Amino acid sequence: MQDQIDKILTQAMEKIKQVENSKLLDEIRVQFLGKKGELTSLLKNLGSLSAELRPKMGALVNEAKQKVEAEIEKMKQIIIAEEMKMKFSTERIDVTLPGRVPKRGYKHPLRIVQDEIEEIFLGMGFEIAEGPEIDTDYHNFKALNFGDDHPARDEQDTLYIDDNLLMRTHTSPVQVRTMQQKHPDPIRVICPGRVFRRDTIDATHSPQFHQVEGLIVDKGVRFSDLIGVLKLFAQKMFGQDREIRLRPSFFPFTEPSAEVDVSCMMCGGQGCSFCGKTGWLEILGSGAVHPNVLKMSGYDPEIYTGYAFGMGVERIALLKYRINDIRLLFENDVRFLHQFK
Ligand SMILES: [Zn+2]
Numbered sequence: 001m002q003d004q005i006d007k008i009l010t011q012a013m014e015k016i017k018q019v020e021n022s023k024l025l026d027e028i029r030v031q032f033l034g035k036k037g038e039l040t041s042l043l044k045n046l047g048s049l050s051a052e053l054r055p056k057m058g059a060l061v062n063e064a065k066q067k068v069e070a071e072i073e074k075m076k077q078i079i080i081a082e083e084m085k086m087k088f089s090t091e092r093i094d095v096t097l098p099g100r101v102p103k104r105g106y107k108h109p110l111r112i113v114q115d116e117i118e119e120i121f122l123g124m125g126f127e128i129a130e131g132p133e134i135d136t137d138y139h140n141f142k143a144l145n146f147g148d149d150h151p152a153r154d155e156q157d158t159l160y161i162d163d164n165l166l167m168r169t170h171t172s173p174v175q176v177r178t179m180q181q182k183h184p185d186p187i188r189v190i191c192p193g194r195v196f197r198r199d200t201i202d203a204t205h206s207p208q209f210h211q212v213e214g215l216i217v218d219k220g221v222r223f224s225d226l227i228g229v230l231k232l233f234a235q236k237m238f239g240q241d242r243e244i245r246l247r248p249s250f251f252p253f254t255e256p257s258a259e260v261d262v263s264c265m266m267c268g269g270q271g272c273s274f275c276g277k278t279g280w281l282e283i284l285g286s287g288a289v290h291p292n293v294l295k296m297s298g299y300d301p302e303i304y305t306g307y308a309f310g311m312g313v314e315r316i317a318l319l320k321y322r323i324n325d326i327r328l329l330f331e332n333d334v335r336f337l338h339q340f341k
Contacts, residue, residue: 001042001049001057008038009064016071022079025072032068039065109340110210110329113317114192117212120236121190124229126214129189131174133196137164139173144253145292152252159196159207167196172253175215175308179297184304186218192313203325210313217289217299217306226286226307234262234283237316241268245280254287254308265319274322281319284311 012032019025032038042061046054107115118128131139141153152158152169159167174191192212199205216225227246234242242265246258262283264275271277289306299306314326321340323329328336 001053002060005039005042005057005060005064008032008042009067012039012068013071016068016075019075019079022076022083025075025079029072033065033072039068106337106341108329108337109317109321109323110313112340113320114210114212114313116237117233117311117313117316118190118192120233121212121214123236124232126188126190129174129178129191130193131168131171131177131191133168133194134161134165135168135173137166139176140166140168140170143176143293143296144172145290145296146252150252157198159198168193169197170195170310171211171213172308172310175213176293176297178215179217179294179299183298184300187306188216188218190214201327201330203327206314206326206330208330209326211310212313213308213310215289215306215308217294217304219304221305221307223288223307226288226309230260230284230286230309234260237320238262238265243269246286249285249287251285251287253290253293255290257285257287260284260286260309266322283316283319284309286310 012028015028015031016025019028030037033040039061043058046058046061049057122128137153141150146152158169161167171191171193174193175189178187178189178191190212191214193210194208195211196208197205199207201207214229216229227244231244234244241263243263245261245263247261249257249259251257259282261280263269264272264279264281266272266274267279269279271279275281286307286309289308291301294301294304294306314329317323317329318326
């Protein structure tokens with residue numbers, strides 16, 4: 001039996017020396033030391049030996065087992081070190097390579113302009129109010145003093161969902177909702193958002209565009225307050241030297257009403273091709289809130305006065321960036337949009 005032990009031991013030592021990875025090493029451990037391993041089996045066979053030989057052989061087998069175990073452990077450390085070294089070299093990161101630069105998005109010119117408009121009015125103490133893009137006939141027309149037979153209610157101009165619901169044609173219904181909510185508290189809000197008309201798209205029209213409307217309701221506010229607000233807006237948006245002028249106009253929800261022009265930023269008011277030789281560019285509509293509109297939303301027109309104004313974000317963007325076709329703002333051609341990075 002001693003020969004057998006020596007033979008197995010030599011064989012095991014030889015195999016361990018040649019092993020190349022931890023998986024194979026484990027297989028060797030099982031082969032010799034496992035439950036059915038070669039050395040383990042020898043221990044089980046001790047019973048067949050004489051009582052005299054049994055302890056001697058048992059000691060020899062155990063000694064051989066310990067030798068194999070020690071050798072396996074020694075080899076294991078070597079293999080782990082090797083494997084770690086391999087892992088580090090294959091997974092090494094070359095820090096000298098330039099990184100992949102992610103493509104960053106940037107704001108659309110309409111968003112840039114709308115943000116700028118909002119900033120200017122927030123700076124003057126206005127709050128921002130928003131409302132639904134689909135609204136009732138009442139909020140969009142009736143509460144704003146549009147008579148039942150007003151031409152703006154024509155199906156040719158407005159996108160109706162049903163008899164009562166429509167795609168809002170301006171952001172003024174948000175002013176109505178704000179008045180209904182806040183009365184009798186004073187109001188100073190702007191209402192930015194998308195609006196919809198039944199227009200065919202061309203260089204100056206789009207069935208969808210953006211407005212920012214403003215509303216001031218308080219005791220003792222005057223038309224000169226409105227003019228001051230609008231002049232400051234024009235100067236912040238188009239330059240410190242800009243002047244504004246008001247021309248009489250008509251809107252159902254304001255009385256009196258005025259179109260507001262800004263002095264041309266290209267020629268400074270001298271007259272050029274950009275301003276059609278007039279020196280002025282129209283930027284918005286405004287007026288004193290009609291007493292009927294105040295009354296319908298809960299304000300007593302004998303005590304409160306209101307001023308409103310409204311502008312198209314597209315129009316401001318076209319003027320500011322000297323763009324000659326509104327379609328460029330909706331076509332999402334990256335060659336165009338890239339210029340606003
Ligand atoms: Zn001009």
